[in-house]
Amino acid sequence: MKIKEGRVCVGELPVAEIKKKLVTDGLRIKIGPFNTSLNSSINSVFQHVKELYSAFPLVKEDEIIDFYVRLEPTSSLRRWVRPQVNFSFDGYHPFLPLPLIQAGAMFEWGLNWCIANYSHQYLIVHAAVIEYKGHAFIFPGSPGSGKSTLCAALAENGWRLLSDEMGLISLLDYQLYPVPRPISLKNESIEVIQKYSRNAVFGQTFLDTAKGTLSHLRPSNEAVYQKDISAKASKIIFPKYKKNSNTDLKPITKASTLLQLADNTFNYSVLGKTGFDTLTEVVDNADCYEFTYSNLIEAIEKMDYLCD
Amino acid sequence: MINFEQPLITFLRSVNHNQTGQFVYNVEFTELLIRQARRANLLARVAFLLKELELFHKLPKKGRDHLQNALTVALANERSVNVEIREIYKLLSRQRVPIIILKGSAYIWASKSASKGRVFADVDIMVLKKDIDLAEKIFAQHGWLPSKAFDCYYQKYYRTWMHEIPPLKHKRRGTELDVHHTIIPPTSKLKPDPNEFWTEAQLISEFPGLMVLSSVDMILHSATHLFHEGEFDNGLRDISDLDLLLSETMENDADWEGLIKRAKKLGLCRPLFYALRYTSIFLKTPVPEKIIRKINCYSPGFLGERIMDCLMLRALMPNHSSCDDLWTGLARWLLYIRSHWLRMPLYLLVPHLLRKSWMRLTGKSLD
Numbered sequence: 001m002k003i004k005e006g007r008v009c010v011g012e013l014p015v016a017e018i019k020k021k022l023v024t025d026g027l028r029i030k031i032g033p034f035n036t037s038l039n040s041s042i043n044s045v046f047q048h049v050k051e052l053y054s055a056f057p058l059v060k061e062d063e064i065i066d067f068y069v070r071l072e073p074t075s076s077l078r079r080w081v082r083p084q085v086n087f088s089f090d091g092y093h094p095f096l097p098l099p100l101i102q103a104g105a106m107f108e109w110g111l112n113w114c115i116a117n118y119s120h121q122y123l124i125v126h127a128a129v130i131e132y133k134g135h136a137f138i139f140p141g142s143p144g145s146g147k148s149t150l151c152a153a154l155a156e157n158g159w160r161l162l163s164d165e166m167g168l169i170s171l172l173d174y175q176l177y178p179v180p181r182p183i184s185l186k187n188e189s190i191e192v193i194q195k196y197s198r199n200a201v202f203g204q205t206f207l208d209t210a211k212g213t214l215s216h217l218r219p220s221n222e223a224v225y226q227k228d229i230s231a232k233a234s235k236i237i238f239p240k241y242k243k244n245s246n247t248d249l250k251p252i253t254k255a256s257t258l259l260q261l262a263d264n265t266f267n268y269s270v271l272g273k274t275g276f277d278t279l280t281e282v283v284d285n286a287d288c289y290e291f292t293y294s295n296l297i298e299a300i301e302k303m304d305y306l307c308d
Numbered sequence: 309m310i311n312f313e314q315p316l317i318t319f320l321r322s323v324n325h326n327q328t329g330q331f332v333y334n335v336e337f338t339e340l341l342i343r344q345a346r347r348a349n350l351l352a353r354v355a356f357l358l359k360e361l362e363l364f365h366k367l368p369k370k371g372r373d374h375l376q377n378a379l380t381v382a383l384a385n386e387r388s389v390n391v392e393i394r395e396i397y398k399l400l401s402r403q404r405v406p407i408i409i410l411k412g413s414a415y416i417w418a419s420k421s422a423s424k425g426r427v428f429a430d431v432d433i434m435v436l437k438k439d440i441d442l443a444e445k446i447f448a449q450h451g452w453l454p455s456k457a458f459d460c461y462y463q464k465y466y467r468t469w470m471h472e473i474p475p476l477k478h479k480r481r482g483t484e485l486d487v488h489h490t491i492i493p494p495t496s497k498l499k500p501d502p503n504e505f506w507t508e509a510q511l512i513s514e515f516p517g518l519m520v521l522s523s524v525d526m527i528l529h530s531a532t533h534l535f536h537e538g539e540f541d542n543g544l545r546d547i548s549d550l551d552l553l554l555s556e557t558m559e560n561d562a563d564w565e566g567l568i569k570r571a572k573k574l575g576l577c578r579p580l581f582y583a584l585r586y587t588s589i590f591l592k593t594p595v596p597e598k599i600i601r602k603i604n605c606y607s608p609g610f611l612g613e614r615i616m617d618c619l620m621l622r623a624l625m626p627n628h629s630s631c632d633d634l635w636t637g638l639a640r641w642l643l644y645i646r647s648h649w650l651r652m653p654l655y656l657l658v659p660h661l662l663r664k665s666w667m668r669l670t671g672k673s674l675d
Contacts, residue, residue: 035370064339064370090343091629120377270384 011054022046026068028059032179032227033168034115035059038107040071042085044204048104048216051203052182055221067114071103089114098209105206105214108184112165115179116266122168122177123278124266129162129176129231130154132307136176136231138167138286139239140264143211146241146293149189152217153296154303156197161223162231166266171274174281175230180223182216190215196296233282235306236261237289247298249306250290257288310621312590314631315341316348319357320548321592324555328361338371340630348544348626351375352382352425360424382425389413392431392483397518399446400435406517408434408509410488410529414520415549417512422552426545430475430484437489437502444473444487452476452485461663469495469652491529492536495652500532500574523557524567528576531583536650540640543624544590550583551591564599577606586620619643 010018010029021027026037027049037059038049059065068090073083074097084097087110094113098106116124127140128151137154141147148164155161162178170177182203185193190213193200201218236257237249261279262268268275293299312318315337322328331337345351355375358364364372393413400407409417412428435443455477458466466474472488490502509519521529530553534546558564571580581603587593588600607613622639625631648657 062335064335064368066370066374068343091347091627118374118377120380121373270381272384272387 007057007060009055009057010049013058015050018050019046022049026065028065029053030057030059030227031111031181032163033177034066034111034119034179035063036067036069036111037065038069038071040103040107042071042073042100042103044101045071045103045107048107048203051201052216052218055219055224057224066118067111069107069110069114071107071110073100102206102209104204104216105184105209108182108216111181115166119168120267120270122170123268123271123275125167125169125261126165126264126266127167128164128183129167129178131160131162131176131231132158132304134231135234135307136162137235137237137303137306138176138233138261139237140167140261141239142264143186144241145239146189147239148183148185149192149241149296150239150293150299150303152183152185152189152193152200153196153300155183155217155220155223156193156200157300159303160226161219169233169278169282170230171271171278173230174232174278174285176233177230178223178227180219180227182218184214184216186214187212192296193217233286235289236283236286237291240290240292241294242292243294245292245294247295247302248292249302250292252288252290254283254288258283310625310633311631314344314626316344316350316354316544316626317590319354320350320551320590323357323361324551324592324594328363333363333366333368333371335368338367342371342374344626344628344630346374346378347628349427349542350425350545350548350626351378352427353545353548354425355379356382356425378427379425382427385427386416386423388481388483389416389428389431392478392481392485393417393518396431396433396485397515399450400443401515401517403442403446404517405435405439405443405446406506406519408505408519408521409512410434410491410521411533414526417518418510418520418523418526420523420526420553421556422549424552426549430486432486432488434488434490434502434505436506440473440487440489447476447485447487451479451481453479455484465660469493469656492532493651495656496536496650498532498536498575498579498650500528500576504574523553524570525574527553527557527567527583528571528574528580531579532576535579535582537647539647540623540643541627544626547587547590547624551587551593554584554587554593554595561596561598564596568599568602577603578608581606582616582620586624589621590624619646 018027022039023041026039028035028037070088071085074086083100085100085103085106086093086097087095087106125138125140127138128147130137130151139147139151151164161180162176164181164183166179168177168179203216203218206214238260258279261283319341322330341354342351345354355378358375393409397407410432412426413431415423415426453476455475458474463474466472471490471493472486476485476487491500492498505521505525508522508525510522512518512520527550530546530550534543558567571577584595584600584603588595608616619639619642622633622636623643648661652660
């Protein structure tokens with residue numbers, strides 16, 4: 001499939017060109033609504049981008065960059081003993097350095113940080129968002145709730161990925177805007193998805209991160225190409241993975257959904273009343289559930305059923 | 309070489325002289341303006357000014373988004389500060405402890421133009437030295453606890469040598485509070501009499517016992533804070549504050565004479581000299597010729613002035629790669645050393661810095 005607007009994508013550039021851009025002016029990638037310029041001389045960052053971002057379009061010369069980000073090895077003697085990597089957003093270092101081998105993962109975390117702190121044109125919900133036949137499902141959830149696993153399985157099953165970490169709700173039209181990026185899977189979920197879909201493409205495996213073992217699932221090209229197509233929230237579902245449990249979908253009240261969702265929103269207090277109004281509008285127009293599951297096949301069937 | 313022709317500097321200058329029409333807000337200009345302003349903590353102020361001057365619509369969509377978002381954060385900041393000041397007032401006024409609000413929060417409560425798009429992390433207040441133990445106790449009872457586990461050394465450092473108690477943080481809301489008893493460490497070479505600030509402080513109506521510094525003292529405090537403390541991350545932001553405070557307060561020659569007279573009384577002529585010098589160099593703040601001649605008597609001397617120019621002109625630029633030259637890093641470091649030098653006599657300073665490096669390198673405390 002060719003990209004709209006006649007944009008060149010990362011994968012169409014010669015490998016040497018990608019490398020050159022990463023170390024000089026920055027590789028300018030369109031990631032959902034965000035224009036990102038990435039600088040790094042680290043080889044694993046180059047690998048990360050090449051494996052997971054090849055379908056992503058490039059930003060043109062005459063467009064504003066939202067986030068100038070850089071990943072570089074720390075410049076001390078530690079380079080030789082226990083090498084580390086620093087993330088910076090236009091010269092500002094929001095985090096302490098991490099082990100160098102986690103550079104690719106740090107790019108994803110750093111970008112999450114940029115989006116959460118500098119994109120208040122959206123209400124930003126900590127949630128996976130996925131769409132099928134025009135129904136967008138929001139899966140808010142704390143780590144370990146199984147939202148990413150469910151989201152990855154649905155994405156491998158033909159659903160369109162809007163986001164794995166952050167649901168962007170526009171303050172203007174209350175629609176969900178996609179920011180399709182690699183889905184971050186942790187520990188057992190990696191194997192679960194590898195078994196679930198033979199076509200799943202993964203990036204590097206990061207061992208011993210703060211969140212355990214971590215690997216990123218490459219989003220489908222279609223999801224990346226449809227980055228400008230928003231969707232209306234139709235269901236808000238709080239997933240809960242519970243070992244050996246039955247698949248159980250239970251409606252919950254709008255009031256409780258609103259409170260739980262506000263708790264899972266990055267910029268709720270920054271937006272004040274606008275944040276409250278937006279959240280109310282979204283919750284009012286969606287069906288709300290709690291969803292307990294352990295069997296992924298049954299879980300997907302249940303979600304498919306909700307779309308009919 | 310330092311290049312003042314940066315989008316952020318030229319934009320702020322043009323506001324002072326009604327020349328904002330000169331810019332073409334194209335992608336290149338807008339992007340660099342935003343990048344520099346964000347690093348200088350001036351993004352919300354730029355947004356505020358662009359809106360006030362009805363220029364906002366001229367910017368490209370993405371630029372407008374970033375500016376609007378910075379304004380959203382500034383508004384949230386203001387909401388939170390207002391809640392905190394009311395809370396603090398409620399706690400202290402019950403015990404009849406008078407309060408002077410300082411810095412950013414004061415600009416908001418005194419409706420100063422320096423509150424336009426001003427963003428800050430902590431609330432600063434001043435109480436009388438005799439009240440400070442009581443204030444600390446009241447705060448502790450209501451959830452304001454030391455912001456980190458200060459060891460015995462730091463406790464002693466703050467209580468013996470500093471002009472404030474160890475910074476507090478509210479355990480539930482996470483907001484930070486600095487409680488001062490004067491505006492500058494008592495060990496420093498400048499020794500303004502804290503009682504003077506209380507005499508001239510302005511009451512806030514409907515809140516008996518709640519005050520802000522007089523407009524002139526606000527200027528002198530801001531100048532002293534900028535030129536005698538070591539942090540220049542917000543240097544240009546503070547220059548912009550001074551620029552706005554001066555333009556708003558100094559209406560005629562008598563006001564200017566009053567400012568100099570007050571600086572003399574408080575012994576703060578040197579910081580005022582720097583403030584007038586660098587606001588006029590950076591932002592072309594209009595200062596009458598006669599006043600420049602008068603304040604020049606308080607210059608650090610020909611050589612001192614050259615050296616300070618060399619350091620300040622670099623350190624006060626936006627902390628963004630587009631504004632750095634080869635010497636920027638060194639200049640900031642030297643000014644950091646200078647601020648310690650000004651803050652404490654050498655016999656206190658050397659052991660303090662040695663201990664700080666020891667703790668940084670080993671991660672251990674000596675106690």
